[in-house]
Amino acid sequence: MIEIKALTKVYPRGKKKALDSVSLTIPQGIFGLIGRNGAGKTTLMRIVATVMDATGGEIYIDGSPLKDCKDVFRSSLGYLPQSTKLMPRLNIVEFLDYVCIMKGMKEKAERQEKIASVIETVGLVGEEKKRLGKYSGGMLRRAGIAQAIIGDPKVLIIDEPTTGLDPEERLYFLNLLSRIAMERTIIFSTHITADIEHLCKNICILEQGEVKYLGEKEAFVSGIEGKLWTYTGTREDEEQLRRDTVVTSVAYVDGAAEIRYVSNEPIFDAKPATPTLEDAYIHALGGVKR
Amino acid sequence: MLKRSFCRSLFFFPLTLAVLLFSTYIWYPSPLITPPQAAGFADMTELVVAVLLVAYCSLLLPNRYEIELSLTCGVKTAKLAFCRLLPVLIDTLAALYVILAFYRYTPYDGRERPHIPIVIPEHMKAYLAVSLFVTTLFFTALYFFFRVLTRNCYIPVVICMFIEAVFGGLCKDIQAGNVALTRCRFDPFISVYMISDKLPNALAEQYADLSVLSHAWTYNRILFFVLALLLFGAAYLVLRREHLHQGFGE
Structure with a gap:
């Protein structure tokens, strides 16, 4: 469980707070984060993903402050940033091998086994030799998910993954997400409500850096x-x-x-x-x- | 990571070799290099290597996606950039030394050995190495600083090229004796020949005591080494303070 308490972020040259005392609890399962562009979703995701520091507030992972267990948390974290600019000159196998090395997997055989497994999971079998620069938007998202789930992380942070996808690719991606959600905590941010309509039980609506709603989706709709x-x-x-x-x-x-x-x-x-x-x-x- | 970067950057060695060979051939088709040309040869190779390194940096510096990814894996941005750039720096300098050795030892049509020893006298090789290292470090730091500051990979190249042109012009003026020699303290392109005994006539006539040149060279190299470190430090502070999540731009 991830608990966020009074999280605040002010960018050095920012005129207003990107996050203003955001408090929420993220249980196991897929947690939907909705908000307009610029609402603070990506800032929140980056802080939870340990990419960026908050100005104030605290994050707790299973009761321990994140700042005290950053390395342990990172070893159980998969992150898919908003950007799809992977490494265009590499193919999927080389790219995932690079990610494995960064994640500290030293055994080549272990890496190969994990890479083959995630490529199959995300449905990119047969596309191994193609460079990432030649991939379509949907394939790039799947490659991104592959890098996020390699090493079997318990927490996945996925930032606006369906932006720019065609309907078929979008559905494929959402189905894939629901498949890999078992026994994981997934924080899924989007500004497309249809994406989380059938995917998330709990949601949070962010508006101008503040929590507008936090709770079960059904209660929100009702x-x-x-x-x-x-x-x-x-x-x-x-x-x-x-x-x-x-x-x-x-x-x-x-x-x-x-x-x-x-x-x-x-x-x-x-x-x-x-x-x-x-x-x-x-x-x-x-x-x-x- | 470093091992992987070394393997992947091996391509830059033959590429640099080819570019240097081509540029040296265009500028000096004959390996018979005479003293006035010798100065230009050293300048030109320095310039080509600096330009190549800037171009390689543009290609290789990690993008925002990689930086975010590496941070979530617990790999620091500085380590990522270091692992990416160190191999290419070594490959480029290795290619440079191969070219210098090639010109030094290749006989020309069997008629006469090339006069490369004039370009780099034996006792000057260490000076040349330091000279190249500091110039490269300075321009890399300059590029890195503006890359972080502007979040753009083209503007820093333009800035570096502009500064190279300004200092290149100053270098020529110093060589021609048009500008006071003390100014060479502030020119990163001061070359190894400035402290050799193969000075352009204008300078040799102007300064009977060549030790002043040696001092200027030392001062110059220390100054630009410190400047490079300051630029790296400033870039790091900017990156750390406000833009860490943005990395080096797209």
Whole structure:
């Protein structure tokens, strides 16, 4: 279990806090971290991954302060950064071998065995000779996951892995993630709510460096149950709903606006709708932008 | 990691060898190098090696992804950069010495031995080694500092080339006797010939007592060695203080 207490980060030239007294507990399983771009997700991930120091606050790993057990924690940590710039001149085997060496695996036979195993896990068998520079976005993400899980770490930190992937690759990646989640703690950050809709039990919503919501996903979504309505009307109706309620989505079909909004009582001739994580998330952020 | 880096950087040895051979052949097709050319030969090889090293650094310095990855594996950024750059530095300098030896020992058409001993007199070899080492260290530190500061791999190359051009011009002025010799204390390109007995005439006439040159050379090498260390230190502090997570840029 990872406990984060009053974590604060201020960049030297930053005008505001990137993280402002963030406290949360991350249990075993896949933990979803959602937030807009610039909400502080990557900063939080980097601090937990020991890549960067916090300005204040403390992180505890199974009850011990992280600063006292950094090396032990690192040996049980896998990290997939946001950047996909792996090492373009290497092939997957050379790349993973390099990672194994950095992780301190000295036996060549052991390394080869682990490399073959993770390549199979992430479905890159047959692509071993191709250079990483020739890989597609999805393949690069899988190569990234391969480096993160090599050495069988107990904690995985995965930063916005599905950005830029096509739907098929995205689904493949999410399925892969749920496969490797057994007996691991995975911190999964994204700004795409659909990614964690069926993947995470516990979520945290970050907004401008602060925790907006922390808890079970179902409880978060049920917060707007019975308050979400859908209505098809004109642009004038949309303007009124934007003024009087929290609009979570607007789609224009054949000149009409299909509007989903949150309100205690229906306005106009609206029908009740089943809330999704996206509705609850947009509601928590104060409504959809124009 | 170091062993792996050595194996992977072996390619840079023949590459440097080829570039140096080509550039020396373009500039001096005849191995019969006479004293005025000799000075240029040493300058030119220094310059080519410095430019090559800057180019190799651009290619090899770890990117942000590698730095983040290495940090989570408990490998410090400085160790990562050191393991990456040390082998290529050795490969490049080894290629340089092979070229110098080649010019020193290769007979020319069977007619006459090349006059390379003029370029590097036997007793001057240690000076040349120190000279090259300090110049290389200085420009590597300069590149490294601006790379960290600007988060860009092209701007530092332009800055290094500009400074090389400025100092190169100063070097030529000193050689021609147009500028006071004391100025050579502040030029990283002061070459080994400045303290040899094969000075350009303009200088030899100007200074009867050549010990002043020797002192200037010593002062110069100490100055640029200290400057290089300061630049490395400043780069490290910038990296440590605010941008560690960004590493050396993309």
